[in-house]
Amino acid sequence: MTTSPARLRKAVLPVAGLGTRVLPGTKTTPKELLNVVDRPILSYIVEEAREAGIEHIVFVTGRAKQAIEDYFDHQIELEAQLLAKGKIELLEAMNAELATAGEMSFTRQMQPKGLGHAVWCARDIIGHEPFAVILPDVIVDSQPGALKQLADLYAEVGGNVIGVEAVPEAAAHKYGIIDPSAQDGRRFAMKGMVEKPKQGTAPSNMSISGRYILQPEIFDLLETQERGAGGEIQLTDAMDRLMKTQTFTAYEYEGVTHDCGDKIGLLRANVALALKRPDLGEAARAAITALL
Numbered sequence: 001m002t003t004s005p006a007r008l009r010k011a012v013l014p015v016a017g018l019g020t021r022v023l024p025g026t027k028t029t030p031k032e033l034l035n036v037v038d039r040p041i042l043s044y045i046v047e048e049a050r051e052a053g054i055e056h057i058v059f060v061t062g063r064a065k066q067a068i069e070d071y072f073d074h075q076i077e078l079e080a081q082l083l084a085k086g087k088i089e090l091l092e093a094m095n096a097e098l099a100t101a102g103e104m105s106f107t108r109q110m111q112p113k114g115l116g117h118a119v120w121c122a123r124d125i126i127g128h129e130p131f132a133v134i135l136p137d138v139i140v141d142s143q144p145g146a147l148k149q150l151a152d153l154y155a156e157v158g159g160n161v162i163g164v165e166a167v168p169e170a171a172a173h174k175y176g177i178i179d180p181s182a183q184d185g186r187r188f189a190m191k192g193m194v195e196k197p198k199q200g201t202a203p204s205n206m207s208i209s210g211r212y213i214l215q216p217e218i219f220d221l222l223e224t225q226e227r228g229a230g231g232e233i234q235l236t237d238a239m240d241r242l243m244k245t246q247t248f249t250a251y252e253y254e255g256v257t258h259d260c261g262d263k264i265g266l267l268r269a270n271v272a273l274a275l276k277r278p279d280l281g282e283a284a285r286a287a288i289t290a291l292l
């Protein structure tokens with residue numbers, strides 16, 4: 001008898017990064033709270049997590065990131081004002097985003113030691129169960145969401161599942177890259193992965209794009225993980241070690257990726273998502289066309 005994989009209930013969102021690529025906008029506002037159209041990047045990310053069945057989100061935050069915690073809580077004066085002015089639809093939309101009791105935990109990464117270290121900071125809150133990691137720099141515009149696509153695959157194959165997408169060869173050095181051994185449609189088996197390979201040495205053009213479903217054994221490996229690319233403790237390096245004892249499946253999910261941690265990526269996300277909005281698309285198109 002085959003047993004089905006342990007249920008995926010929790011997600012880690014590493015939000016300690018300083019957002020240096022979009023300064024000075026991120027000097028006092030966490031980059032995850034920059035707006036895309038009319039709501040913060042993080043609002044899209046939390047929506048994606050909830051759609052995938054995530055019941056508990058662990059934010060790994062840092063100094064000057066308190067606004068993230070506040071975003072998912074009540075804002076009493078504002079709510080009273082909206083109610084008094086009869087802006088009920090807006091009020092309801094805002095309330096729908098609030099954290100449910102106990103849904104969100106916050107822990108701090110006190111030093112910028114890399115993504116692997118950030119994920120490791122969540123180990124006690126995650127405990128011994130599978131969990132997702134979602135990098136909030138990246139909004140994936142897709143239906144269903146990218147994490148839901150990975151979660152559906154995980155329910156079928158178990159083990160560890162990571163989202164990948166093709167990047168131009170010249171850009172491969174900016175990402176984690178998989179070394180595929182077999183391909184079946186959108187699924188890849190791998191023999192390894194490498195974080196930020198030197199120019200011209202990437203084993204493929206398939207990049208690890210910020211959506212992961214991992215087994216808790218990764219935490220023991222992260223604990224002893226040595227610094228890798230950029231002098232940081234890299235999640236990719238620990239996954240490469242975990243691959244020796246557990247299965248990994250890479251999945252090229254369907255969707256359009258927007259890197260919102262980058263000036264042009266953030267601009268593109270705003271334009272693309274405004275154009276798609278039923279209430280704003282037409283006006284957005286007219287405004288953008290008038291500029292060309």
Ligand code: G1P
Pocket residue numbers: 115135137138174175176177195207208209210234235236
């Ligand atoms: C991180 C990961 C890398 C991944 C990338 C996706 O790198 O370490 O494997 O490909 O996110 O955006 P960073 O962009 O934080 O340097």
